[in-house]
Amino acid sequence: MQEITESKIIGVSTPRVDGPLKVSGIAKYASDHHFPGLLYAWPVCATIANGTVTNLNLSEAEKMSGVVAIYHRANIGPLYRVPPATGFSLILDEKRPPLEDDVVRYYGQYVAVVVAQTVEQARAAAESVRVTYSRQKPDVSEKLLGSPLTTEKPDQKSKRGDAASALQSAQVKVDEIYTIPVETHNPIELHASVAVYDGQKYTLYETSQAVVNHRDVLAQMLGVPTEQVQVITRFLGSGFGGKLWPWPQSILAAACSRNLERPVKLVVSRQMMFQSVGHRPAIDQRIQLAATPDGKLTAVGQDYVNHTSILDDYDEGCGEITPFIYSTPNLLVTGGLARRNVGNPTAMRGPGAVPGLYALESAMDELAIALKMDPVALRLKNEPEVDESLEIPFSSRHMKECLTVGAEKFGWSSRTPEIGSIKQDGVTLGWGVAACSWLAARTETEATVELRQDGSARVACGTQDIGGGTYTVLAQVVSHETGIPVNKIEVVLGDSALPPGPISGGSWVTASVTPSVLEAAQNATKSVLLAAVKSDGSPFKDKKPDDLEFIDGTIRLKGQSASTVPMSEILRIARVKSVSGSGKSQGTFGEAKPKYSFHSYGAQFVEITWQPEIARLRVSRVVTVIDAGRIINPAPARNQIEGAVVMGVGMAMFEETMYDPRSGAPINNNLADYVMAVNADSPKIDVTFLDYPDYKLNALGVRGVGEIGLAGIAAAITNAVYHATGVRVRNLPIRIEDLLAPKSLSVA
Amino acid sequence: MELFKLVAARNIPDAVKAQAAANTAQNGADIRFIAGGTNLIDYMKLNVERPKQLIDINGLSLDRIEKTQDGGLRIGALARNADVAHDPIVKEQYPVLSLALLSGASPQLRNMATTAGNLLQKTRCVYYRDTATACNKREPGSGCSAIGGYNRMLAILGTSEHCIATNPSDQNVALTALEAVIHIQGTKGQRAVPIAEFYLVPGTTPERETVLEPGDLITHVTLAKLPTGAKSTYLKLRDRASYEFALASAAIVMKQEGGKIDFIRIAMGGVGTKPWRATEAEAALRGKSATAENFRDAAEIVLRDATPQSQNGFKIELAKRCLVHAMSQASQAA
Numbered sequence A: 001m002q003e004i005t006e007s008k009i010i011g012v013s014t015p016r017v018d019g020p021l022k023v024s025g026i027a028k029y030a031s032d033h034h035f036p037g038l039l040y041a042w043p044v045c046a047t048i049a050n051g052t053v054t055n056l057n058l059s060e061a062e063k064m065s066g067v068v069a070i071y072h073r074a075n076i077g078p079l080y081r082v083p084p085a086t087g088f089s090l091i092l093d094e095k096r097p098p099l100e101d102d103v104v105r106y107y108g109q110y111v112a113v114v115v116a117q118t119v120e121q122a123r124a125a126a127e128s129v130r131v132t133y134s135r136q137k138p139d140v141s142e143k144l145l146g147s148p149l150t151t152e153k154p155d156q157k158s159k160r161g162d163a164a165s166a167l168q169s170a171q172v173k174v175d176e177i178y179t180i181p182v183e184t185h186n187p188i189e190l191h192a193s194v195a196v197y198d199g200q201k202y203t204l205y206e207t208s209q210a211v212v213n214h215r216d217v218l219a220q221m222l223g224v225p226t227e228q229v230q231v232i233t234r235f236l237g238s239g240f241g242g243k244l245w246p247w248p249q250s251i252l253a254a255a256c257s258r259n260l261e262r263p264v265k266l267v268v269s270r271q272m273m274f275q276s277v278g279h280r281p282a283i284d285q286r287i288q289l290a291a292t293p294d295g296k297l298t299a300v301g302q303d304y305v306n307h308t309s310i311l312d313d314y315d316e317g318c319g320e321i322t323p324f325i326y327s328t329p330n331l332l333v334t335g336g337l338a339r340r341n342v343g344n345p346t347a348m349r350g351p352g353a354v355p356g357l358y359a360l361e362s363a364m365d366e367l368a369i370a371l372k373m374d375p376v377a378l379r380l381k382n383e384p385e386v387d388e389s390l391e392i393p394f395s396s397r398h399m400k401e402c403l404t405v406g407a408e409k410f411g412w413s414s415r416t417p418e419i420g421s422i423k424q425d426g427v428t429l430g431w432g433v434a435a436c437s438w439l440a441a442r443t444e445t446e447a448t449v450e451l452r453q454d455g456s457a458r459v460a461c462g463t464q465d466i467g468g469g470t471y472t473v474l475a476q477v478v479s480h481e482t483g484i485p486v487n488k489i490e491v492v493l494g495d496s497a498l499p500p501g502p503i504s505g506g507s508w509v510t511a512s513v514t515p516s517v518l519e520a521a522q523n524a525t526k527s528v529l530l531a532a533v534k535s536d537g538s539p540f541k542d543k544k545p546d547d548l549e550f551i552d553g554t555i556r557l558k559g560q561s562a563s564t565v566p567m568s569e570i571l572r573i574a575r576v577k578s579v580s581g582s583g584k585s586q587g588t589f590g591e592a593k594p595k596y597s598f599h600s601y602g603a604q605f606v607e608i609t610w611q612p613e614i615a616r617l618r619v620s621r622v623v624t625v626i627d628a629g630r631i632i633n634p635a636p637a638r639n640q641i642e643g644a645v646v647m648g649v650g651m652a653m654f655e656e657t658m659y660d661p662r663s664g665a666p667i668n669n670n671l672a673d674y675v676m677a678v679n680a681d682s683p684k685i686d687v688t689f690l691d692y693p694d695y696k697l698n699a700l701g702v703r704g705v706g707e708i709g710l711a712g713i714a715a716a717i718t719n720a721v722y723h724a725t726g727v728r729v730r731n732l733p734i735r736i737e738d739l740l741a742p743k744s745l746s747v748a
Numbered sequence B: 001m002e003l004f005k006l007v008a009a010r011n012i013p014d015a016v017k018a019q020a021a022a023n024t025a026q027n028g029a030d031i032r033f034i035a036g037g038t039n040l041i042d043y044m045k046l047n048v049e050r051p052k053q054l055i056d057i058n059g060l061s062l063d064r065i066e067k068t069q070d071g072g073l074r075i076g077a078l079a080r081n082a083d084v085a086h087d088p089i090v091k092e093q094y095p096v097l098s099l100a101l102l103s104g105a106s107p108q109l110r111n112m113a114t115t116a117g118n119l120l121q122k123t124r125c126v127y128y129r130d131t132a133t134a135c136n137k138r139e140p141g142s143g144c145s146a147i148g149g150y151n152r153m154l155a156i157l158g159t160s161e162h163c164i165a166t167n168p169s170d171q172n173v174a175l176t177a178l179e180a181v182i183h184i185q186g187t188k189g190q191r192a193v194p195i196a197e198f199y200l201v202p203g204t205t206p207e208r209e210t211v212l213e214p215g216d217l218i219t220h221v222t223l224a225k226l227p228t229g230a231k232s233t234y235l236k237l238r239d240r241a242s243y244e245f246a247l248a249s250a251a252i253v254m255k256q257e258g259g260k261i262d263f264i265r266i267a268m269g270g271v272g273t274k275p276w277r278a279t280e281a282e283a284a285l286r287g288k289s290a291t292a293e294n295f296r297d298a299a300e301i302v303l304r305d306a307t308p309q310s311q312n313g314f315k316i317e318l319a320k321r322c323l324v325h326a327m328s329q330a331s332q333a334a
């Protein structure tokens, strides 16, 4: 791989190319699509979490104005399951097609769907469908560790040495349980599907973080060849993982459109967002750490159990980071799943790593306290030389520098470890730290680049921009390779008809697309050179392409600037409107025997304020240092980290989906009762990127920044809370009631 | 939402007459006034409110804020929360009201929300808003899902075994501390109801929340002049820093004379089934000096009869701290 070290545009903050479209309202999101004859669908949601539908009384609803059709198990028509598959194909979390049987397994499961002329009519009729159930007591119980699992024993996820004996003989030990409640993604854009079936082909406007997979899944479930399905997501009002895989509303919308041969729009309500489009599962984790008195880890144990739905297995994978983040001779990570009457969980920003690091980094803080050691020093002391779980080198790891640079910027050296010992303006401050990491990878990607006679370019890839800035990054990469300015580069994404691109997940879009886009751009410039030597009238006619070079949108004889001719001139002479090149790059994700351990790293430093007199806790300041390879576009990259930090404040202090134990309903199912961080909760955030290119991953040395910013924040906050109050919160979110303890209230 | 008829009232008698035909002025009313609509429409969308007719009262000129002859203030029923909060007289003479309003909702909502609409806003009990659940307030006799369910936000004062829902308003707490008088035009003429008599505790009839009868239109609210030198403040405690209802809040009006408290009014929000006035604690403080111990003793009196539920016991200590802090703020206000 040839390393690209110099660039006029890579690494330069570049305004988002799609920014004007978004702020002017021109950008069309899925539910903005309208078609002549459009009908509206509204699902009927079960109001039990466990039982069977014994009767659907449609008589009132059928008579209501505007109602076109009501579909249920008996008349929805054929819907199929997807076959088992490996790798990144045919993925969906809720595998049962909607309305497949009469059994209700979670609250809000769709039991019918009404199609009407207007959305109000559809909703009113759906609410008038009378459903009779035979009810059973739902299980939405919170305790997971120790409750029956889907497997006989927990699954062994990673092992080295003998953790059990090392823990037994340990001189210093931490052994605690940390829990995380259900969190609901709640992007502002509701999940939506506009399905257009013309008797032959389905064109589906979706809220999808993975249009190619979405197409493949829908083709399978509808029972048609993939050519007859096209999935389009030009813009996404974010997803946070909740829009990675298709959910039942998408299949319902397509089936309704098929049955009626009319376009059908189905927008999920905010309430349904809490029921049937995934969530981060509730998770219990037991962490055991053992160390020598001078702070060297001798054993790490992690046992997690996450809840999953009745029919599907969603594994949160909380042991993602544990095996390689610290050096330890002995380690055992196990995981298990426990069934509950809930919709199937799904990936939420930083799946596995974010919950896993909350527990591990809390335990590391507890260990530092037990050792009477500075928590930064403890982490530095346990820095590994290699990835000890796979016994391979790290591609590029600067964790120590993240910690030391962060400590410097934060002013950590003035921290006194005693509880409640730092005061400022009459409030008590707490300072906490956590380390973090997130995987880096590439997945297989194809792209095309077209160079046009008018001097512009077009780049196309079947990936998506979910708000992070992919449109702009692709324009920058093409600009880097061709010299064509960003504002003359059209970027086309979000369409399954384009060359297949990566899912917008895993923070790997940028790392995956850049190699294929670079290759496509290089191939496109080669086509220009070919035109230059083959076309009559070209000044380079009958030269060899190898004699020429393509520099900044112009062609010339190698090294001879006097011979320079613009690309547009050559294409005009050749009388072609455009030439194109394609690129394809391989993936690293899921490699059986990787050569390097690819990960990003970071350190999170948090300051909280505590006012015991009114039990008020706020996060005031966050310093975050991120080692995520080369940063292509610093401004939106910083946005990613800042947004993740605010999300971390919500995770630590506010967010929790509550299930009513009697009905199994997610009961705080709206944005007033599901509390997340608002602007006033956003701390001062200082983001630093170390910016070390990881050339082992790709030529530009880029990894990705979408998820790592959230990892570690919750632990850094609970660690800071302990420092200020002496209360260790091991069950998120931190509640005022946790801090109304004699200990924390007596901090003066 | 169900189909409904929308009519605009041309004058006050028209409005009164149109609503007088309603089955009730309480929960389940089939004819309703609509002011800002920020509360009513939400509940209509959820099928909790199913009026057949809405009477738009926005055309009635009831939005003025003006001084009364005796030095008090008259606030029109349609005065927007934002306008009241930023009114120079309110800010100068009744800062507790301005602070309470500004601590509530969001700027956009406050631009729409009206004084009377706020007086009558519904509880935020999650079961009240969910028609799939039992709720005595919404469907008398069906039971109370909050008792034994999710009740962290709900009341600890004035509850009954039939309902524990909180009156969620901030404005109403301030108005209670200011002893506001609510002026109502009904079928039998005008009447003036002191705010302390306006709200009902749930008892066995949680569906009845106020003394309003069909045809009753709130026209304005009056505030008496406060004694010279009185200070007032509002403190709201909640999980996040903004845009959330109170877990506990306190409205305090206080005047000291010669180092002693000689005028004190205390009201609490977030903890009561109605805006909670604490007259007994006020009496205990009168003539005492403004010390943390005296404030704490008063707070103990306010919360003495609190009945916690499975999740909201922490509100007792939180409310006490809220009171003590608010009172010490009021006592130190310049």
Ligand SMILES: Cc1cc2nc3c(=O)[nH]c(=O)nc-3n(C[C@H](O)[C@H](O)[C@H](O)COP(=O)(O)OP(=O)(O)OC[C@H]3O[C@@H](n4cnc5c(N)ncnc54)[C@H](O)[C@@H]3O)c2cc1C
Residues within 6 Å of the ligand: A672, B032, B033, B034, B035, B036, B037, B038, B039, B040, B041, B042, B057, B077, B078, B081, B103, B104, B105, B106, B109, B112, B113, B114, B115, B116, B117, B118, B119, B120, B121, B168, B169, B170, B171, B216, B217, B218, B219, B243, B244, B245, B246
């Ligand atoms: C997201 C959100 C957050 C909020 N946060 C807070 C908060 O933190 N603190 C807080 O205090 N409030 C909060 N609110 C509530 C807000 O204050 C109320 O919605 C608002 O005050 C209602 O006023 P309105 O004029 O819109 O009432 P409407 O919705 O128009 O009416 C409410 C009720 O009052 C009746 N009514 C209106 N005018 C009259 C009249 N003149 N005579 C008789 N009856 C009348 C109507 O018939 C209806 O029953 C919040 C609301 C929302 C939506």
Ligand code: SF4
Residues within 6 Å of the ligand: B123, B125, B126, B127, B128, B134, B135, B136, B137, B138, B143, B144, B145, B146, B147, B154, B162, B163, B164, B165, B206
């Ligand atoms: S507390 Fe009141 S409003 Fe809430 S469920 Fe019980 S009866 Fe209904």
